[in-house]
Amino acid sequence: xxxxxxxxxxxxxxxxxxxxxxxxxxxxxxxxxxxxxxAQRLSxxxxxxxxxxxxxxxxxxxxxxxxxxxxxxxxxxxxxxxTLRRHxxxxxxxxxxxxxxxxxxxxxxxxxxxxxxxxxxxxMAATIGEPEVDPHGAPxxxxxxxxxxxxxxxxxxxxxxxSGVVVRVSDEDPEMLRYLAExxxxxxxxxxxxxxxxxDGPITLSVGRQELSIGPALAANVLxxxxxxxxxxxx
Amino acid sequence: xxxxxxxxxxxxxxxxxxxxxxxxxxxxxxxxxxxxxxAQRLSxxxxxxxxxxxxxxxxxxxxxxxxxxxxxxxxxxxxxxxTLRRHxxxxxxxxxxxxxxxxxxxxxxxxxxxxxxxxxxxxMAATIGEPEVDPHGAPxxxxxxxxxxxxxxxxxxxxxxxSGVVVRVSDEDPEMLRYLAExxxxxxxxxxxxxxxxxDGPITLSVGRQELSIGPALAANVLxxxxxxxxxxxx
DNA sequence: GCAGAAAGTTAGGCCATACTAACTTATTTT
DNA sequence: AAAATAAGTTAGTATGGCCTAACTTTCTGC
Numbered sequence: 001x002x003x004x005x006x007x008x009x010x011x012x013x014x015x016x017x018x019x020x021x022x023x024x025x026x027x028x029x030x031x032x033x034x035x036x037x038x039a040q041r042l043s044x045x046x047x048x049x050x051x052x053x054x055x056x057x058x059x060x061x062x063x064x065x066x067x068x069x070x071x072x073x074x075x076x077x078x079x080x081x082x083t084l085r086r087h088x089x090x091x092x093x094x095x096x097x098x099x100x101x102x103x104x105x106x107x108x109x110x111x112x113x114x115x116x117x118x119x120x121x122x123x124m125a126a127t128i129g130e131p132e133v134d135p136h137g138a139p140x141x142x143x144x145x146x147x148x149x150x151x152x153x154x155x156x157x158x159x160x161x162x163s164g165v166v167v168r169v170s171d172e173d174p175e176m177l178r179y180l181a182e183x184x185x186x187x188x189x190x191x192x193x194x195x196x197x198x199x200d201g202p203i204t205l206s207v208g209r210q211e212l213s214i215g216p217a218l219a220a221n222v223l224x225x226x227x228x229x230x231x232x233x234x235x
Numbered sequence: 236x237x238x239x240x241x242x243x244x245x246x247x248x249x250x251x252x253x254x255x256x257x258x259x260x261x262x263x264x265x266x267x268x269x270x271x272x273x274a275q276r277l278s279x280x281x282x283x284x285x286x287x288x289x290x291x292x293x294x295x296x297x298x299x300x301x302x303x304x305x306x307x308x309x310x311x312x313x314x315x316x317x318t319l320r321r322h323x324x325x326x327x328x329x330x331x332x333x334x335x336x337x338x339x340x341x342x343x344x345x346x347x348x349x350x351x352x353x354x355x356x357x358x359m360a361a362t363i364g365e366p367e368v369d370p371h372g373a374p375x376x377x378x379x380x381x382x383x384x385x386x387x388x389x390x391x392x393x394x395x396x397x398s399g400v401v402v403r404v405s406d407e408d409p410e411m412l413r414y415l416a417e418x419x420x421x422x423x424x425x426x427x428x429x430x431x432x433x434x435d436g437p438i439t440l441s442v443g444r445q446e447l448s449i450g451p452a453l454a455a456n457v458l459x460x461x462x463x464x465x466x467x468x469x470x
Numbered sequence: 471g472c473a474g475a476a477a478g479t480t481a482g483g484c485c486a487t488a489c490t491a492a493c494t495t496a497t498t499t500t
Numbered sequence: 501a502a503a504a505t506a507a508g509t510t511a512g513t514a515t516g517g518c519c520t521a522a523c524t525t526t527c528t529g530c
Binding site: 248250251279280282283286287290301302303 | 516517518519520521524525526
């Protein structure tokens with residue numbers, strides 16, 4: 001068995017790190033990822049994915065079976081989490097230490113995550129008090145590669161009458177983030193679903209003292225930790 | 236004349252930025268740079284430089300005459316200064332805001348300078364009070380592209396009996412930086428040359444209360460703003 | 471002013487990463 | 501289970517950035 005030789009510690013290129021992150025996100029850490037899905041997430045042609053995936057598999061980062069998608073190996077998973085940690089620590093640092101607006105930290109972190117050393121990232125984390133989540137509520141992997149992988153319900157799935165605390169919003173679309181901030185739908189806020197119109201209609205909810213209505217597409221981007229039903233209509 | 240089309244605002248690649256920085260450093264901002272010198276500074280083969288230099292010239296960043304070296308165009312100079320500003324602001328920020336050790340800020344900044352946005356760099360600069368020099372004493376270009384290009388004397392050129400203030404030390408060699416720090420030869424310190432042994436022999440100087448001897452190779456890496464001669468032996 | 475040395479360039483490769491077009495395999499539908 | 505569709509791969513090409521080897525130009529020393 002000489003496979004171990006392939007897993008040498010060459011530094012990963014920026015595109016390689018992006019592939020691993022994408023595959024991690026698609027498979028929620030351990031599941032398989034389809035070629036087309038990777039391509040779509042990275043905005044590249046599916047044909048390009050085949051080639052890159054082969055190279056990453058040769059490096060021992062992916063388990064790849066032709067025509068059947070890929071999965072991260074243990075070493076691939078570690079690499080993905082390392083990048084994810086960098087990304088999220090950088091986001092948190094930009095936001096907390098430099099007053100960077102929350103709708104733009106993601107974009108900046110996308111580039112910095114490939115350039116920042118682990119030492120820098122650790123110093124950033126220490127400086128802002130070892131945060132556990134990034135500004136959008138995404139959990140920050142620890143130095144040794146563990147993460148909270150709890151899966152939350154999205155606001156779009158919450159029944160009328162239910163309440164919950166916003167734990168996380170998706171981070172990529174600046175415009176959406178600005179809108180959510182305007183509505184004060186932010187991590188930590190308590191929301192209650194008042195009603196849901198049928199046929200993918202608007203969802204009415206209360207956040208703090210406000211009452212507002214949002215579409216299901218937006219609601220799907222808001223993850224919730226449900227609270228006990230406050231005893232209203234059910235099912 | 237359609238040459239202007241070539242000068243479009245495509246983002247520069249990291250290697251391109253490195254070439255421009257090197258050419259700037261060699262030509263002190265405006266002079267010509269020889270192929271071999273660029274190659275040496277970037278640790279690549281001279282043949283590789285020819286190719287890259289052609290591409291950069293096509294983009295309007297360099298004035299290139301085959302067999303006669305290159306010079307930065309105005310647009311190339313601006314690009315070089317933009318990168319230099321990023322580099323030095325990042326160094327200053329790492330040092331002041333994150334307690335990064337001064338012998339390692341250069342290395343970290345070398346990668347971050349290609350990834351950090353102008354906005355980030357401006358925020359960093361603002362956060363640490365718009366510094367004018369980096370931790371090694373190198374002047375930081377302003378947002379609008381001006382720099383102090385004063386040329387200082389090196390400690391190796393200072394006559395016995397002369398004094399001066401250390402304004403800058405070269406930043407690339409961590410070991411050297413640690414040694415200089417140990418000797419307390421740091422920007423801002425006053426030094427006086429006590430004596431110089433002939434045939435490139437050691438230079439004896441006083442720094443604060445200490446008296447010490449260094450070789451000319453090291454002394455050449457320390458730039459000095461001379462003070463009035465304190466009236467000793469001359470010539 | 472010419473020979474040899476030094477400097478610089480071209481030629482021909484290589485690798486990573488992307489692309490399109492054409493083909494193959496897998497899945498779904500009927 | 502055959503046909504249609506979707507998903508995935510291969511083939512061939514491009515580009516940026518690097519390499520070595522071989523060639524050309526420029527400079528230097530007599």
